[in-house]
Amino acid sequence: xxxxxQSPTHLIKTRGQQVTLRCSPKxxxxxxxxxxxxxxQGPQFIFxxxxxEERQRGNFxxxxxxxxxxxxxxxxxxxxxxxxxxxxxxxxxxxxxxxLYTGELFFGEGSRLTVL
Amino acid sequence: xxxTTQPPSMDCAEGRAANLPxxxxxxxxNEYVYWYRQIHSQGPQYIIHGLKNNxxxxxxxxxxxxxRKSSTLILPHATLRDTAVYYCIVRxxxxxxxxxxxxxxxxxxx
Numbered sequence: 001x002x003x004x005x006q007s008p009t010h011l012i013k014t015r016g017q018q019v020t021l022r023c024s025p026k027x028x029x030x031x032x033x034x035x036x037x038x039x040x041q042g043p044q045f046i047f048x049x050x051x052x053e054e055r056q057r058g059n060f061x062x063x064x065x066x067x068x069x070x071x072x073x074x075x076x077x078x079x080x081x082x083x084x085x086x087x088x089x090x091x092x093x094x095x096x097x098x099x100l101y102t103g104e105l106f107f108g109e110g111s112r113l114t115v116l
Numbered sequence: 117x118x119x120t121t122q123p124p125s126m127d128c129a130e131g132r133a134a135n136l137p138x139x140x141x142x143x144x145x146n147e148y149v150y151w152y153r154q155i156h157s158q159g160p161q162y163i164i165h166g167l168k169n170n171x172x173x174x175x176x177x178x179x180x181x182x183x184r185k186s187s188t189l190i191l192p193h194a195t196l197r198d199t200a201v202y203y204c205i206v207r208x209x210x211x212x213x214x215x216x217x218x219x220x221x222x223x224x225x226x
Binding site: 042 | 150159160161162165201203212214217218
């Protein structure tokens with residue numbers, strides 16, 4: 001059973017460019033959340049997708065957007081990249097059962113973005 | 117979500133028990149205590165969670181004080197592979213997002 005998979009693992013962009021990161025959730029999971037982890041910091045919640053809609057959002061600007069597909073996979077898009085967007089971007093999946101999230105979040109290995 | 121306070125770093129000798137403390141003095145009655153760890157260059161990994169009773173699984177034990185204002189994660193026999201950053205998180209029942217602090221960097225020494 002594959003866990004959470006993310007791609008690409010590493011990428012380098014320049015300021016002003018746009019980036020798309022991808023995530024496939026763990027089998028049986030229907031909810032995907034994205035986190036940003038700057039160097040030396042804990043992960044920070046960006047947003048969460050369920051049933052192809054954004055359900056919750058953290059304190060991130062509109063330059064950060066996402067999408068969830070019918071197969072539950074998800075994309076994170078960041079426009080107009082800034083140097084401060086350099087970070088490890090983590091995807092986490094979980095399952096919504098009876099309206100309450102059950103069990104733990106499963107995280108992928110992350111996509112490390114460097115903005116030059 | 118309630119805030120947690122953890123020491124920034126700890127050392128533990130290999131084979132000994134590692135006891136990682138966490139303060140969560142403003143925890144609410146419907147908030148669980150969760151522990152995750154992050155080994156270098158990997159995504160966070162779930163360890164254990166509890167509400168008010170002590171919990172044990174194959175990885176660790178979680179001891180929560182009676183007033184629920186603090187807890188301790190215990191790794192009974194630390195190995196070098198337990199070297200990681202350990203995050204203590206309080207989470208409202210049913211909430212899906214986690215609020216991470218900066219955690220405790222545990223170094224297991226041979």
